[in-house]
Amino acid sequence: MRNLLVNFKKNDIGSIGIGAMIVFIAMVLVAGIAASVLIQTSTTLESQALATGRETTYEVAGGIAVFDIEGHVTTDIDALAITVRVRAGSPNIDLNETIILLTDGTANTLLMYDFGTATHFNDSVNTSDGDVFGFDYGSLTNEGFGILVLEDADGSVQQYAPVINTGDKVMLFVNTIACFGGAGIIERTDVYGFIYPEHGSPGVISFRTPASYPDTIYDLQ
Secondary structure, eight states: OHHHHHHHHHHHHHHHHHHHHHHHHHHHHHHHHHHHHHHHHHHHHHHHHHHHHHHHHHHHHOBEEEEEEEEEESSSEEEEEEEEEEOTTOOOEEGGGOEEEEEOSSOEEEEEEOTTSGGGEESSSOSTTTOGGGSOOTTOOTTEEEEEEEEOTTOOBOSSSBEEOTTOEEEEEEEHHHHHOTTSBOTTOEEEEEEEOSSSBOEEEEEEOOSOOOSSEEEOO
């Protein structure tokens, strides 16, 4: 009888050991699966964080800057020449994907680059003996702007692929008669607008026209 009880106890101990081993193996497998999921999740999050960082850099550091606006007067201001460049640290900006939004408080106009007309692109200041308003702005419509290249050391600004990068300066021409009607922008008019690139911060357009137009060319901003 005593031997039988001893055998039963030995068998119970063996069963408990096997059960503990099974539980241990199960815990190891669960921990391994959890670790694999965590590693995969962290890799995905890292990739998303890098992509978000790049996009944020484009939006914050990139963009287009307006540093001069000139107006041409015949009766009123019939044309604008807006000089732009890329912001410091900005990636390249494709002017094919750039939009100009302008308003004089009465009418709004939305313009894109009119690459289909050869006279709406000029790769050097050689119009009318250096007069930038010798540019063919008169044939522009209320849907398109023209491009005059001022500086482009690497030749990146082309008629069908006008891409500006660091060091490039171009003038964007707007026919204000086509955009706002009449003879153009009259005296004492507040004009606002933005130049929206594909990526990055927009360039700001903001000026008030003079009280009278005794001259032909005006520096507006």
